[in-house]
Amino acid sequence: MAHIEEHKETHTVQKEKQNYVMLDLGKTPKFGMPAFIQVVKRSLSLELLKGLGVTFREMINALFKGKMHTTKYPFEKLPISPRYRAIHEMLRLLESGHYRCIGCGLCEKICISNCIAMETRYDENQRKEVSQYTINFGRCIFCGYCAEVCPELAIVHGGRYENASEQRAGFSLFEDMLTPIDKLKEQKEFAGFGSISPNADENIKKTPLAY
Amino acid sequence: MSAQREEKKLVTITIDGKECKGKYGDTILKIARANGIYIPTMCYLSKVEPIASCRMCVVEVEGVEGMILSCQEKAVDGSVVRTTSKDLYLQRQNIMKLYNVNHPLECGVCDKSGECELQNKTLEFGISQQNFTAREVHKKVENWGFVSYDPALCIMCEKCVRVSNEITGNEALQISVGGYRSTIVNVKNSTCPSLGESAAVCPVGALVSSDFKYSSNAWELKRIPASCAHCSSACSLNYEVKNDKIYRVTNDFEFSSLCGAGRFGFDFENRNAVKDPEIFKEAISAFKRANTISFSAIITNEEALILQKLKEKYKYKLVCDEAYGYQQFLKAYGSITGETLYSGNLNSIKESSAVIVFGSRINDDNPMVKYHITMASKRNRARVAYLHPMEDSNISNIVTQFIKYEVGSEEGVAALLANTFLSSREISPELKSFLDNLDIGNISAESSVGEEELMALLKSIDKKEKLTFVVGSDLYNHPRAKEIAKLLGAIDKYSDFSFVIVPPATNALGVSLICSLDEKAEGYTVGYNSKGDFELSSLGDGDMDMPALNQQEGTLTNIDKRVVPTNAALSYNGYVLNDIANELGLKAEYTIDYTTHLPEKAGFKPENFDNLPSYFDNSGIEHRGYLLTSKSVKAAEDFDDIEELPTFDGAIVYNCNENINMNIFTNVTKAFKSDETYLKGSPQFAGIVKLNDGDEITFSANGTKYKRVFKIDESMKGTIALNPIFDMGLNASLNNSYRFSRLNREQ
Ligand code: SF4
Ligand code: SF4
Ligand code: SF4
Ligand code: SF4
Ligand code: FES
Numbered sequence: 001m002a003h004i005e006e007h008k009e010t011h012t013v014q015k016e017k018q019n020y021v022m023l024d025l026g027k028t029p030k031f032g033m034p035a036f037i038q039v040v041k042r043s044l045s046l047e048l049l050k051g052l053g054v055t056f057r058e059m060i061n062a063l064f065k066g067k068m069h070t071t072k073y074p075f076e077k078l079p080i081s082p083r084y085r086a087i088h089e090m091l092r093l094l095e096s097g098h099y100r101c102i103g104c105g106l107c108e109k110i111c112i113s114n115c116i117a118m119e120t121r122y123d124e125n126q127r128k129e130v131s132q133y134t135i136n137f138g139r140c141i142f143c144g145y146c147a148e149v150c151p152e153l154a155i156v157h158g159g160r161y162e163n164a165s166e167q168r169a170g171f172s173l174f175e176d177m178l179t180p181i182d183k184l185k186e187q188k189e190f191a192g193f194g195s196i197s198p199n200a201d202e203n204i205k206k207t208p209l210a211y
Numbered sequence: 212m213s214a215q216r217e218e219k220k221l222v223t224i225t226i227d228g229k230e231c232k233g234k235y236g237d238t239i240l241k242i243a244r245a246n247g248i249y250i251p252t253m254c255y256l257s258k259v260e261p262i263a264s265c266r267m268c269v270v271e272v273e274g275v276e277g278m279i280l281s282c283q284e285k286a287v288d289g290s291v292v293r294t295t296s297k298d299l300y301l302q303r304q305n306i307m308k309l310y311n312v313n314h315p316l317e318c319g320v321c322d323k324s325g326e327c328e329l330q331n332k333t334l335e336f337g338i339s340q341q342n343f344t345a346r347e348v349h350k351k352v353e354n355w356g357f358v359s360y361d362p363a364l365c366i367m368c369e370k371c372v373r374v375s376n377e378i379t380g381n382e383a384l385q386i387s388v389g390g391y392r393s394t395i396v397n398v399k400n401s402t403c404p405s406l407g408e409s410a411a412v413c414p415v416g417a418l419v420s421s422d423f424k425y426s427s428n429a430w431e432l433k434r435i436p437a438s439c440a441h442c443s444s445a446c447s448l449n450y451e452v453k454n455d456k457i458y459r460v461t462n463d464f465e466f467s468s469l470c471g472a473g474r475f476g477f478d479f480e481n482r483n484a485v486k487d488p489e490i491f492k493e494a495i496s497a498f499k500r501a502n503t504i505s506f507s508a509i510i511t512n513e514e515a516l517i518l519q520k521l522k523e524k525y526k527y528k529l530v531c532d533e534a535y536g537y538q539q540f541l542k543a544y545g546s547i548t549g550e551t552l553y554s555g556n557l558n559s560i561k562e563s564s565a566v567i568v569f570g571s572r573i574n575d576d577n578p579m580v581k582y583h584i585t586m587a588s589k590r591n592r593a594r595v596a597y598l599h600p601m602e603d604s605n606i607s608n609i610v611t612q613f614i615k616y617e618v619g620s621e622e623g624v625a626a627l628l629a630n631t632f633l634s635s636r637e638i639s640p641e642l643k644s645f646l647d648n649l650d651i652g653n654i655s656a657e658s659s660v661g662e663e664e665l666m667a668l669l670k671s672i673d674k675k676e677k678l679t680f681v682v683g684s685d686l687y688n689h690p691r692a693k694e695i696a697k698l699l700g701a702i703d704k705y706s707d708f709s710f711v712i713v714p715p716a717t718n719a720l721g722v723s724l725i726c727s728l729d730e731k732a733e734g735y736t737v738g739y740n741s742k743g744d745f746e747l748s749s750l751g752d753g754d755m756d757m758p759a760l761n762q763q764e765g766t767l768t769n770i771d772k773r774v775v776p777t778n779a780a781l782s783y784n785g786y787v788l789n790d791i792a793n794e795l796g797l798k799a800e801y802t803i804d805y806t807t808h809l810p811e812k813a814g815f816k817p818e819n820f821d822n823l824p825s826y827f828d829n830s831g832i833e834h835r836g837y838l839l840t841s842k843s844v845k846a847a848e849d850f851d852d853i854e855e856l857p858t859f860d861g862a863i864v865y866n867c868n869e870n871i872n873m874n875i876f877t878n879v880t881k882a883f884k885s886d887e888t889y890l891k892g893s894p895q896f897a898g899i900v901k902l903n904d905g906d907e908i909t910f911s912a913n914g915t916k917y918k919r920v921f922k923i924d925e926s927m928k929g930t931i932a933l934n935p936i937f938d939m940g941l942n943a944s945l946n947n948s949y950r951f952s953r954l955n956r957e958q
Contacts, residue, residue: 102319102320103320103425104319104320104428105427105428105431106319108431109428109430109431119426120425120426120427121425121426122359122421122424122425122426123425126352126354126359127320127425128320128425129425151319152319205339205340207340207341207344208341208342208343208344209344
């Protein structure tokens with residue numbers, strides 16, 4: 001008995017805080033006879049048909065009253081939170097269209113499953129060029145550290161969660177993740193994991209400028 | 212008396228409450244560092260004179276007003292020094308703020324990030340905001356061949372300039388003064404690989420290697436301590452490796468230097484070696500059949516010992532053309548001095564106040580010797596006499612007296628030198644009678660070394676404290692090498708010169724101490740990095756693969772008579788010499804098991820490879836491997852009369868690898884690989900042989916046939932042309948004759 005009371009107590013605490021509702025399911029019969037009686041009762045009061053009735057009603061609602069609840073995946077997809085961490089995206093600078101990644105190598109360094117591999121070089125314009133960049137998605141645990149550490153907001157986690165491919169390591173080249181240049185206008189500023197806080201401007205210490 | 216003077220030479224000062232001892236004349240900073248006390252610096256570089264441009268090293272000395280620059284201030288006995296205080300901290304903090312004015316925020320891409328002095332000290336002094344400002348000016352990145360310079364990152368510490376002046380002697384870099392607009396300028400537009408030495412000391416990312424630039428973050432690379440494989444200096448270096456690829460070479464630049472070959476010529480590994488049991492079997496039967504093993508001196512001591520043991524077991528002839536002449540030369544030299552080894556080393560060159568270079572185009576033969584002569588010249592104003600048949604414009608800035616002698620007349624020159632330096636000294640009767648018998652006038656005329664020149668030379672070294680005599684590889688294969696060696700031995704014995712007999716190839720000294728070499732190959736020959744009927748090659752072009760020196764561990768014996776360890780930087784999947792030796796009846800699990808067995812009779816120590824240290828301590832003392840002990844040998848003075856000096860008329864070729872492309876291994880590296888096989892001569896030479904720039908020429912010299920494109924070099928003079936042999940592959944080691952020869956053209 002004591003045990004049950006205790007349970008009730010915690011239950012009320014939770015209820016206050018989180019609006020849990022306890023369903024009234026009645027008491028579960030413990031012996032053979034009451035259980036048998038429950039089965040007979042349920043069968044005779046045609047509870048099965050009640051259930052079928054609900055299904056039928058919802059079908060009518062969905063088909064003829066426009067109240068469909070399922071998404072027609074893969075033709076429809078649910079919107080997901082910006083904080084969702086799926087396949088990475090490589091963003092571009094909005095003004096120039098150049099990729100944002102500066103090749104600093106921090107994502108490669110921080111990645112705890114060691115799945116980012118990159119190579120950089122001194123290019124003809126005397127800049128650091130990212131000559132190779134791959135993420136092995138067979139190993140990535142989608143922890144988001146790479147997005148968090150990136151100083152340029154260049155690598156972010158996107159919402160692309162469909163990872164079926166012939167090879168586990170597929171679709172992981174830099175070009176695959178990079179915003180296509182013709183989609184630059186649609187590139188959204190990232191609001192999720194690792195992005196700057198909305199009040200970032202206020203936190204910046206200004207340096208004197210001689211201009 | 213002398214004990215007292217010794218005592219006077221020591222000073223004791225108190226730094227931060229700790230009693231520290233140092234030599235008289237040492238700076239406060241030097242003593243502090245040697246005693247493990249940290250004083251922050253930005254512009255200090257141990258191996259050059261104090262620069263004193265940063266003022267970070269300020270300290271307070273009791274009883275002295277204001278702040279003192281510890282990098283420059285000599286310690287006064289008994290003084291009490293404080294390295295930290297609130298004022299000092301603020302002062303240093305302000306300096307760091309000034310360095311950070313307009314410094315580009317590009318640590319994210321900068322090569323130096325992670326090992327940058329500016330980054331480190333900005334954090335160390337907690338610079339979280341800036342209160343200085345200046346109008347930014349645009350500064351263009353410049354590419355100077357092997358290095359590239361970004362003035363926006365430069366903090367004008369001046370280290371690079373000092374290195375190029377004081378150490379490499381290239382003198383290309385200078386400061387263009389203009390306050391905030393100051394930059395470093397390359398006044399000679401030099402693209403010389405020795406600029407890499409300046410890049411190495413740059414505390415920020417301003418001067419960096421163009422090849423390495425932006426290719427990897429410093430912290431991704433694994434450091435493998437090793438020794439440079441390209442010449443007999445076997446300088447200490449680190450191969451920095453990632454994914455089984457060497458990205459760059461670094462070194463302990465505070466105390467040691469590297470030439471361009473060491474710094475940029477690192478990718479000479481034998482990449483595609485595999486174990487093929489069939490070929491291995493062939494190799495074994497080749498060894499069983501062989502009468503001779505011919506090898507190049509670019510191998511480790513351990514391998515040399517394996518070959519020697521095989522020789523003892525199978526009675527092979529052991530032929531190493533690069534080392535044989537040198538071995539004979541040292542022997543003859545030792546027969547006069549009574550020692551197996553020569554007396555000097557690189558350090559003694561650096562400390563000398565007069566240096567004589569005889570029989571070597573030293574700038575090309577051994578860059579580290581040249582660097583040390585440069586240091587002597589710049590720091591001690593050393594007199595440098597350069598005796599050679601060809602003038603070398605690359606070292607004209609340090610040579611104070613060039614003495615030109617005729618090709619082939621080296622014996623005469625040696626006799627003249629002995630006569631000049633020794634005739635007024637107390638010498639043995641044999642030597643005395645030899646010198647008395649010399650027909651000075653005649654020799655002088657034949658060799659065209661004037662008596663006035665020798666007198667001037669003698670006068671210039673008069674009263675100089677430390678003298679060094681550098682002997683090079685023109686002499687080792689000279690037909691009269693033995694006699695020359697004896698005369699030089701006599702100079703060593705009876706005068707104040709210390710001698711450096713520059714080994715002609717990476718491990719020529721080790722090989723000549725470990726192996727008993729034969730002069731000529733006979734019968735069926737197995738070549739190891741050398742021509743043979745069955746060839747083992749580290750270049751990957753022979754019958755069987757061998758590891759290159761950056762793929763194996765072992766020791767080398769360098770010019771300093773030091774046995775230095777080197778380690779494998781890259782993987783190697785083929786067979787090594789030790790596998791063959793085991794199959795042939797020797798027994799050792801690893802090649803380095805032989806390190807303990809290097810012959811003690813020749814001066815080696817029974818040290819375990821894994822116990823060999825490899826570092827420089829805080830006061831700059833080299834702890835790398837161990838020093839060989841020179842052994843006494845029986846000295847007997849007998850001097851042959853001088854043979855009539857040969858005459859070399861007309862066009863002459865001189866076998867000499869130039870421009871840091873030092874051997875067949877540097878010639879496979881990305882940085883130095885050259886498909887161009889050329890002969891380079893002066894306009895005068897072109898006139899004699901009737902060749903134009905770009906003409907093809909086929910000729911034979913000392914039995915080897917060469918096909919080359921002729922190039923005219925306006926800076927050269929005379930009738931001697933340079934014939935680089937780095938492109939000769941396994942044939943290169945066959946060069947066992949006198950380096951000069953008459954040009955025999957073939958059609
Ligand atoms: S999400 Fe985590 S595991 Fe995946 S790449 Fe980024 S850091 Fe590595
Ligand atoms: S952290 Fe960002 S900028 Fe740096 S390499 Fe990774 S993606 Fe590029
Ligand atoms: S020089 Fe140093 S401080 Fe300047 S960008 Fe490079 S790493 Fe950063
Ligand atoms: S390039 Fe580097 S070493 Fe040279 S002055 Fe500038 S910061 Fe100093
Ligand atoms: S270290 Fe003394 S002034 Fe720079």
